[in-house]
Amino acid sequence: MGTYFRVQTADRNPADLLDPGYQFSHAYNGNTTLTREGVSVCTTLEELAEYLESGLAGALTVRDGGWVIVELEADEIPDAHPVDAEYEQLVRPTAIVSVTPVGDDFLALLDEKADFFAGFASNDWDD
Template sequence: MSERYYRVQTAARDVNELLDPGYQFSHAYNGNTALTREGVSVCADLDDLAEYLMSGMAGALNVRDGGWVIVEVEADEIADARPVDGEYELLVRPTAIISVTPVGDDFLALLDEKEAFLASFLDTPAFDD
């Protein structure tokens, strides 16, 4: 059964490629081809997408600099997929493009919120032994 998922990508990339099995691969941002996986990398919701982007697992991807879109897809999750980041990332086979929205102020505010949330863990004082 298809579900809805979210991803961010450069606006210059043709979103219709996501529906082409020849392009349904996830590549590591560091260029390590050994980490290439079958399936398109997505997150279950916008909260997870924002947290993923702020966690550092998305590499140096900077969606704040413009030219990025949020793509909502209908897709089938790949059974037994092993994404690089299993906490946020899912690997799917898209079956339909639901929407393509430029990264805007609401999503940028969500990024700020997630960045502050993740930073709060770094500010926690260590326990004395």
């Protein structure tokens, strides 16, 4: 069992994450063939911010408000196959540790990660 982080819309009840009937991950692009057993999480806030800014999280717009960060305890799912194994893990939540609105500290972390990825788009280092 470990502690993990995810973002979700503030209008979604975090307690639903503890219900096995809701413990499925769906692709952000709506592709139902990518539905997997387990709740999609990252192991740290830094990984979550990097995942969101990498473009791999689809069109999530947590900067627009209405989002929360859910910290939870969970059991890993053996042999899980997340869509993006570099950042994402699939788990079975066992307890909600905290639910906090996406705030200035996390937005600053997103900005830091956005700057990091912007450096790869620059041609300055290609010389």
